[in-house]
Amino acid sequence: xxxxxxxxxxxxxxxxxxxxxxxxxxxxxxxxxxxxxxxxxxxxxxxxxxxxxxxxxxxxxxxxxxxxxxxxxxxxxxxxxxxxxxxxxxxxxxxxxxxxxxxxxxxxxxxxxxxxxxxxxxxxxxxxxxxxxxxxxxxxxxxxxxxxxxxxxxxxxxxxxxxxxxxxxxxxxxxxxxxxxxxxxxxxxxxxxxxxxxxxxxxxxxxxxxxxxxxxxxxxxxxxxxxxxxxxxxxxxxxxxxxxxxxxxxxxxxxxxxxxxxxxxxxxxxxxxxxxxxxxxxxxxxxxxxxxxxxxxxxxxx
Ligand SMILES: [Zn+2]
Ligand SMILES: [Zn+2]
Numbered sequence: 637x638x639x640x641x642x643x644x645x646x647x648x649x650x651x652x653x654x655x656x657x658x659x660x661x662x663x664x665x666x667x668x669x670x671x672x673x674x675x676x677x678x679x680x681x682x683x684x685x686x687x688x689x690x691x692x693x694x695x696x697x698x699x700x701x702x703x704x705x706x707x708x709x710x711x712x713x714x715x716x717x718x719x720x721x722x723x724x725x726x727x728x729x730x731x732x733x734x735x736x737x738x739x740x741x742x743x744x745x746x747x748x749x750x751x752x753x754x755x756x757x758x759x760x761x762x763x764x765x766x767x768x769x770x771x772x773x774x775x776x777x778x779x780x781x782x783x784x785x786x787x788x789x790x791x792x793x794x795x796x797x798x799x800x801x802x803x804x805x806x807x808x809x810x811x812x813x814x815x816x817x818x819x820x821x822x823x824x825x826x827x828x829x830x831x832x833x834x835x836x837x838x839x840x841x842x843x844x845x846x847x848x849x850x851x852x853x854x855x856x857x858x859x860x861x862x863x864x865x866x867x868x869x870x871x872x873x874x875x876x877x878x879x880x881x882x883x884x885x886x887x888x889x890x891x892x893x894x895x896x897x898x899x900x901x902x903x904x905x906x907x908x909x910x911x912x913x914x915x916x917x918x919x920x921x922x923x924x925x926x927x928x929x930x931x932x933x934x935x936x937x938x
Contacts, residue, residue, distance in 0.1 A: 665709070753888035771804050917937075
């Protein structure tokens with residue numbers, strides 16, 4: 637074998653001819669002057685930025701040293717635009733955005749805080765926890781989870797707890813919306829839904845949708861009901877009963893969180909029914925194995 641397994645795999649995953657190995661990429665930006673150049677480019681009012689303007693904003697006297705580091709970045713992180721100066725390539729802008737978002741540098745601590753709504757199982761209060769750059773919502777009384785997703789530390793800056801909870805709600809909705817459309821929220825690669833059935837420690841059956849990226853392996857898991865949050869008919873059903881779904885945190889909607897609202901009708905192929913109760917009415921939404929809505933009925937109990 638002439639090639640290592642690693643390079644074959646990376647070649648297949650990335651399918652590009654001039655990709656850098658991750659270690660080489662990190663080595664290229666692991667230098668304060670290079671990071672300062674990327675940050676100066678990010679803060680510029682207009683891009684491309686001329687050599688002299690960029691040099692001035694980075695504030696290094698030695699122009700040869702500045703030029704040396706600039707050239708190291710040029711190619712993969714920065715591009716030179718003839719006659720105009722320097723601009724980002726995608727990877728360079730991504731690095732700066734990650735630093736601004738705090739993913740590389742900060743390790744913020746946040747005390748758990750109460751959020752709107754109550755536990756879908758026991759009615760207990762809900763607490764949000766921030767750990768390892770993930771925000772999780774759990775019931776104080778029974779520990780039941782109401783969603784746990786990555787949340788960059790930059791999202792905590794200048795926000796009160798209620799603002800953090802709002803931002804988290806929006807972020808989860810957007811990530812799931814992208815994933816449901818088949819687009820990986822991390823790398824924009826292709827995502828396909830897979831149905832997963834398991835039982836909880838209390839022997840309760842759980843059916844979940846798992847979408848994993850064919851390119852980067854990122855996985856997004858949710859209750860079947862969460863797919864319906866943006867469905868026009870589901871939105872209308874709620875609006876007609878005085879509920880704006882876009883103003884209701886997803887974790888306060890039991891059918892978005894709790895697998896017991898989803899019934900598996902058949903397994904080969906998969907077919908589901910999600911029950912969405914509002915007051916005396918229950919909307920019954922049927923979905924196929926690709927999570928497309930096939931049927932909707934509204935039942936009224938008098
Ligand atoms: Zn509970
Ligand atoms: Zn991906």
